[in-house]
Amino acid sequence: MSDKENISIVMPAYNAGKFIRESINSVLAQTYDDWRLYIVDDASTDETAAIIKQIKDDRVEYTLLEYNAGVANARNIAIEKAQGNYIAFLDSDDLWEKDKLERQVGLLEHGYDVVCGNYSTFLADPNNAISIRTSPIEFNYHDMLSCNRIGNLTGIYNRNSLGKFYQEHCGHEDYLMWLSVMKAAKRAACVQDVIARYRLSENSLSANKLVAAKWQWHIYRNKMLLSLPDSLYYWLRYASIALGRKFFNYN
Structure with a gap:
């Protein structure tokens, strides 16, 4: 493996001590192993830092911010650090299936600029899905305008062909970023199986x-x-x- 990772994974974290170990473990368990996980801690006040520092894997890079500036800022710092050919995203309470990256890299290497996947939503038990969110096998920018086809936890794009995209401090910041990505992309695909699990909160439900x-x-x-x-x-x-x-x- 070269010093430069093939996939850069962006993970913002804020007071994520309750779930972040599960999220990191789902990355460590990937069948595809040429990645680097950039965790940017947005000045957490809980045990987030202590949990991350227990991880003994050189592919995990941890940055602690001095003050809280929001999720978009944390993601942007990780994006700036990213060196991989591809950039993927995972929040600190969500989970990946173990073959998520392997399946997506296969499509990216066959000419797709963007690849996402179907994902499940859950409250407490990841194995007890509340819903399954799906997208078409292929889609484009105009499809994205009608409906967000890319769950942020499943999205990955080709940095070499598209460049880097950053997030703005606004509502639906991830959707806005993916719209910009899709406007530049020529081909996008969705893995037609569940490759990630999105944790719902009471706030998201209401x-x-x-x-x-x-x-x-x-x-x-x-x-x-x-x-x-x-x-x-x-x-x-x-x-x-x-x-x-x-x-x-x-x-």
């Missing part, structure tokens, strides 16, 4: 849908600079999909 809708509109108009008719078209599609998920289990 999230203010009106606020989320406002964030979505802001992204269309102020970030992606869509016209008013296009913004309205995609916002209505977004809203209809969101309502379908909530009331009819539409995926």
Whole structure:
């Protein structure tokens, strides 16, 4: 293995002591091992640092920030440090299936710029899925405008062909980044099996849908600079999909 990793993994952490060991273990268990995990601790006040320092693996790089500046800032510091050909993301309470990276690298090496995968959601027990989130086998930027096809915990992109993408301090910061990635990408694919598990919280279950809708509109108009008719078209599609998920289990 060369000094430069093939895959750079971005993991922000803040007071993540309860779950971060599980998340790191899911990376350590990967069948594909040419990676480096960049953990950026956003000035945690719990046992996060102590847990990470127990990890005895040279592929895990830990950075502790002096002050809390938010998840986008933590991810951006890790992205800046990343040297790999590919950049992937995992939050400090989510989990990967052990063959996640291996399956995605296979697609990336066959010409895809972006690869995501299906994932499950859960509350307490990772084996007790509440829902399965799926995406089409292939999709494009216009598909992404209607619905976020890339769960951040499953997404990986080719840094060599696309460059680096950073996150802004705004609502739906990960979605905005992936929109920018997809606008630059030529080909994107989704692994049609569950390759990751997303931990829900009580906050995520009770999230203010009106606020989320406002964030979505802001992204269309102020970030992606869509016209008013296009913004309205995609916002209505977004809203209809969101309502379908909530009331009819539409995926």
